[in-house]
Amino acid sequence: MIKTRDTSDVFDSVVLLDERLCQEGFQDGYKDGLVSGKEEGREVGLKMGFQVGEELGFYQGCLDVWNSLIQIDPGAFSSRLQKSIQQLGDLLGKYPLLDPENEDVQEMMDAIRLKFRIISANMGAKLEYKGYPKSSTQGMEDI
Template sequence: MADEFDLEALVHLEQTFYDAGYTDGFAHGRIHGLIEGRALGREKGFEIWEEIGFYEGFAITWQAIYAKHGHNDQRAVHHIKHLLDLISQFPRINPSAAAVSSGTTEEIDISKLQRQIRSRYKALCASLGVKPTLRATEAGTTEEGGVSGTDQQKQVWKLEEDARRPTMQGLSF
């Protein structure tokens, strides 16, 4: 009976359980890390493209205004052209996944490109005489960036009664 009892295994019992728990926890954490990483990537990717899409729509709108009315402000036209050029360079697919599938290792510095787009947008706004708006204010925040006491949405236009044409709800159009 003394030959079957392994005293060495008893000495390392705590380390054995620790190693087994670490292995199981690492595998479990890897699965949840991938799930959370994908969800966060989707959310941040949407935020980036929402911003880039705003800049693109802004530039295309002003390009159409200048084309329709025949304005000849070369500085604004130059900024519009370069802003749209920078936006066209922004990747529309995951660059790391595309590099793996195509075999290329060319890295795109997304944050640098995004800073260049923001700078060109600000320059375009300055040449147009328009105040740049980089982010829409979220519900529950004040214009100074602080959190307000209520979570109510801000009204875009103040609705007042029109004494000339009253309606049943007190709104006029």
């Protein structure tokens, strides 16, 4: 009977050791995951933020050119088109650049893109944001 008891104690200690090592492994993995998750999140956020800023800059640049043309020649665009250009400016001005956690950013970007397409179509121009070929991916290939 003593042998059975000793065997039971050995198995209990093996089970306890296994559980303790699993817990330690989990804790180590969790800590490492937090660190690498933050780093990866920062890199992805930087890339996505750059792409959004680049696209918004494209639309703002077009808006600036159109507004300059309107100042030089107020009759260059119809009043309807001028109103659309002003609405695009309003949309761009309302975009929450300093509030990345705003839940409405995607809807706002969709509205900006739509307004831009409407203006381009009304001008008879084939303008489209395609992204700068090198800047959006340069140095971020591994992300």
